[in-house]
Amino acid sequence: MIWNQIESSPQEEIIKLQSKRLIETVQRVYSLTPFYKNKFDELKITPNDIKSIDDISKLPFTKKQDLRDHYPFGLFTVPMSEIVRVHSSSGTTGKPTVVGYTKKDMDIWDEVMARVYTMAGVNQDDVVHNAYGYGLFTGGLGLHNGAEKVGATVIPSSGGFTERQVMLMKDFGATVLASTPSFALHIAEVAAKSGACFKNDFKLKAGVFGAEPTSKGLKEEVSKVWGIDYHEVYGLSEIIGPGVSCSCKHSELLHVFEDHFYPEIIDPKTGEALPDGQRGELVITSLTKQALPIIRYKTGDITSLTRTPCKCGRTMVRMESVVGRVDDMIIINGVNVYPSQVEHVISETDGLSLNYQIIIDKKGHLDQLEILIEINDDIMIDSIGEIEKIKKDIQHNLLTNLYIKTNVKLVEPRSIERSVGKAVRIVDKRK
Ligand SMILES: [Zn+2]
Numbered sequence: 245m246i247w248n249q250i251e252s253s254p255q256e257e258i259i260k261l262q263s264k265r266l267i268e269t270v271q272r273v274y275s276l277t278p279f280y281k282n283k284f285d286e287l288k289i290t291p292n293d294i295k296s297i298d299d300i301s302k303l304p305f306t307k308k309q310d311l312r313d314h315y316p317f318g319l320f321t322v323p324m325s326e327i328v329r330v331h332s333s334s335g336t337t338g339k340p341t342v343v344g345y346t347k348k349d350m351d352i353w354d355e356v357m358a359r360v361y362t363m364a365g366v367n368q369d370d371v372v373h374n375a376y377g378y379g380l381f382t383g384g385l386g387l388h389n390g391a392e393k394v395g396a397t398v399i400p401s402s403g404g405f406t407e408r409q410v411m412l413m414k415d416f417g418a419t420v421l422a423s424t425p426s427f428a429l430h431i432a433e434v435a436a437k438s439g440a441c442f443k444n445d446f447k448l449k450a451g452v453f454g455a456e457p458t459s460k461g462l463k464e465e466v467s468k469v470w471g472i473d474y475h476e477v478y479g480l481s482e483i484i485g486p487g488v489s490c491s492c493k494h495s496e497l498l499h500v501f502e503d504h505f506y507p508e509i510i511d512p513k514t515g516e517a518l519p520d521g522q523r524g525e526l527v528i529t530s531l532t533k534q535a536l537p538i539i540r541y542k543t544g545d546i547t548s549l550t551r552t553p554c555k556c557g558r559t560m561v562r563m564e565s566v567v568g569r570v571d572d573m574i575i576i577n578g579v580n581v582y583p584s585q586v587e588h589v590i591s592e593t594d595g596l597s598l599n600y601q602i603i604i605d606k607k608g609h610l611d612q613l614e615i616l617i618e619i620n621d622d623i624m625i626d627s628i629g630e631i632e633k634i635k636k637d638i639q640h641n642l643l644t645n646l647y648i649k650t651n652v653k654l655v656e657p658r659s660i661e662r663s664v665g666k667a668v669r670i671v672d673k674r675k
Contacts, residue, residue: 247362247394248355250503251558255551258560261503263296265531270294270303273537276321279314280304280539297506300529301517305540308341311482316342322535332380333481340380343481344535350389352532356487356501357390363492363499363556364450364475366420368395371447373418375427376455377403381647382485383455383578387422387477390487396420403427406434414445421451424578425458425466429609432469448472454479454486455578457566463496476565482541483528489563494555497562504532507563508540509549512570523548525570526563544570574604574670576611576648583669585646586615593638595620601660605673613650615642621657 246252250261271291273280283304284290293302311319316339320327328347332340345353366372372391378384384402391398399416401409403423409431413421421428428451435442448470453463454477467474478498479486488505489498500507505528509518512525526543530536545566554562574581583602590596599618604611617638619631635652642650661668 245362245365245367246557247359251359251499251501251560253559255559258503259297262506262531263298265503266297266300266506266529267291267294269529269531269533269537269539272321273539277319277537279310279319300506300508300540303529303539305515305527305542306538307542308482308544311341311343312339315339317344320344320535321537322346327535329385331382331385331481331485333382341482343382343485346534348534349484349536352504353386353484353487354389354393356484356504357386358393359501360452360475360477360487360490361390361394361396361420363490364420364452365473365493366391366394366396366450366452370396370419371399371417372396372420372422373399373401373409373413373416375401375403375409375421375423375431382479382481386479386485386487387452391420391422406431407438410435410438410440413448414440417447419447419449421448421470421472423451423453424455425453425462426456426577426609426611428453428466429462429469432466433608442469442471446470450475452477452490456575457568460496478563478566480543482536482538483530483543484533488528491565492554492556492558495562496565497550497554498565499554499558499560499562500549502560504530506531507549507561509547510542512542512546520549520551523564523567526566542570546570574602574672576604576613579647581646581648586642587669589638589641589645590617593634593641595634596638596654597621597657599658599660600669601671602669603671603673611674613648615650615652616655616660617652618657618660619654 274291289302326346327344329345332342374387376383376387388398401412450473452475463474473493476491477486479488483505489500491498508527509524510527518524526545526547527540529540530538546568547564547566550562597618597620601616603614631654635654639650639652
């Protein structure tokens with residue numbers, strides 16, 4: 245089943261539509277966003293220079309920092325009275341990246357997520373257990389609305405409380421699981437411990453997984469332990485949230501919904517476009533968004549594109565599952581974290597030096613984060629209670645700023661090993 249016939253339209257038709265929509269988007273951002281007008285002026289281009297999708301390389305890039313610089317609503321092109329939803333993700337300076345949606349934007353989001361669920365074989369007879377976290381992140385509500393649109397029964401279970409997840413999946417007869425792949429394995433582990441029989445106790449047939457880079461091995465493990473079809477969904481809040489692309493049952497490549505989101509691959513260093521098949525940084529332009537249209541957004545994700553036909557009949561370009569990040573971002577249980585964000589939180593806590601080390605490990609299938617921080621040389625700490633208080637404060641600040649749970653260990657000055665040259669800030673034992 246294919247949700248929308250556009251997904252299997254001839255490429256020429258899609259290109260025609262993309263050209264029309266790009267021209268509209270460029271006119272919109274130029275007339276409504278001083279940020280883009282200035283960028284166009286700097287490059288000495290006007291909307292008239294954009295006559296088709298082939299002209300896209302003339303346009304400026306947008307970076308995550310641009311959204312932060314216009315925090316919170318500076319790049320919105322509609323008055324707040326037309327915004328019906330706001331989402332956000334964490335940011336390096338403590339300020340999150342904020343995105344907004346009009347009613348029409350929400351319709352598009354629901355539409356692309358309906359395509360995702362249909363690609364995963366989900367329909368009105370299904371029960372979707374949604375264990376993505378609900379809240380400011382786009383995961384929970386993104387996976388929720390699309391499932392409702394295809395008529396499935398949605399269980400908005402959200403993250404955490406693994407034993408309860410197992411009980412609800414069994415009792416409510418979940419046929420589809422939506423979660424991060426690592427959480428799917430964790431649920432399986434807890435279910436196995438409780439003595440559950442995967443064949444008799446669960447009705448699961450498919451999963452829609454995403455929000456973290458996933459190796460082939462992990463995909464196979466999730467698929468095998470639950471006995472289900474694995475579908476990977478890709479997306480990012482700056483573009484729409486989950487629903488930019490998804491894998492069908494015929495391959496691991498993800499069909500990009502390119503009538504709404506135009507993908508390019510560039511050399512991250514030079515900004516030059518790279519041909520199909522070659523890996524580079526994924527850049528996406530939104531073609532239909534109202535509240536926050538985005539031109540050539542640098543996702544920081546490394547992948548490649550292919551236009552070879554797919555057995556499912558969909559004609560839209562496919563991307564490889566993301567193979568890495570341009571920068572050294574670390575991902576902890578599906579949450580993106582930059583070492584610089586951690587450093588910022590440490591710098592704002594009294595009594596601590598900036599000599600620290602982040603140690604990432606896996607306990608079962610979940611990532612564990614330990615942070616060693618040296619106490620400042622010149623601070624007098626004379627009670628265990630005081631150390632405990634600093635430790636609690638910083639753990640709390642990391643949780644509220646970056647949405648990550650950590651185990652902080654305060655250590656003596658100069659006790660973290662120094663290396664020649666660049667400090668070893670991250671020890672990733674998961675690899
Ligand atoms: Zn396909």
